[in-house]
Amino acid sequence: MRIRFERVTQRYDGLALFTDLDLEIPSGRFFTLLGPSGCGKTTLLRMLAGFVVPDAGRVWFGDRDVTVLPVHKRAIGMVFQDYALFPDRSALANVMYGLLARGVAAKEAKSRAMAMLERVGLGAFADRAPATLSGGQRQRVAMARALVIDPELLLLDEPLAALDVKLRVELRAMVRELQLESGITTVFVTHDQEEALAMSDVVAVMDRGRIVQMGAPQEIYAGPVNGYAADFLGSANLVPSGDGKHRVVRREEIVIGEGELPGVIEAVEVRGSITGYRVRTALGVLHVDTWSVQHGRAHERGEEVMLRIPADARVVDGK
16 A cells, blocks of 8 residues: 655644655555654654644545544554553453454454464464563564554554564564565664664655655665765765765775775774774774674774775765
8 A cells, every 4th residue: 555645744842843745655665764763753653553643734545535534444553662562461362452343253353363473473372461471572462463454554663672682683584574475565663774774675764854865775875865864874984075075985895904094993893793993094083894704803992004995985965
């Protein structure tokens, strides 16, 4: 189902968060709203859910104007960061809830809910209460509850943010697989650029109520329109090049040990397969990532090094 915001304006305390915002979300795609806190991404998600009505403009689900349509009349599934499970009901009962509320017979609801729990790897935990499940298991129950009703639209409000790093990686793969299998139009809100890169078909980079850039994650990574987009999707070094412009130099593009730019290593950060360096140079502080295995010996804090920066780095406006 194609989603469209048409000239949407939203104000809080007299200040405009959005003004005449237009945005189209293609059908069947995994669409990510990426940006820092306060940029407006969660407000857009809440408009889709029906929790927020815009001050002006329209919200469309396909050819239907749903701007003022109540939450319970929208065919949506939603997964929250805090799970929002019923604590006094079993995992199975939580997943069945949406089906029963829609008038599905108890026997069919139980069968469908059980099949969905099996799909997310929790068939053996159907009778368990949420309090006895781990955070990752509770999020799987929440995902099963959202999908079991066969929604037209799936909304994900930073559902992985409360989980540890390893579990986030596992669950984002599961979420993406479920979305691809179902073909449901999915809108995902996050401030985590790694999640956006790993999961999305389309990313909208947001800043203070504006869509700064929108496209496939690899397109934005390779061709940011300005310094903000470059730094927010795939953290970049922004090297001054005059007239308010900067060269976008990705951390992995800088080579240590060769080149003509001298520097001094100020910090070393070992992150498993990646070793990161903070290097003080005449161009400012540059951040460099190297493959630990390929690079061999780790450089040390205080060591003088030579750097090579790609000559064809993309030039953009501003930071």
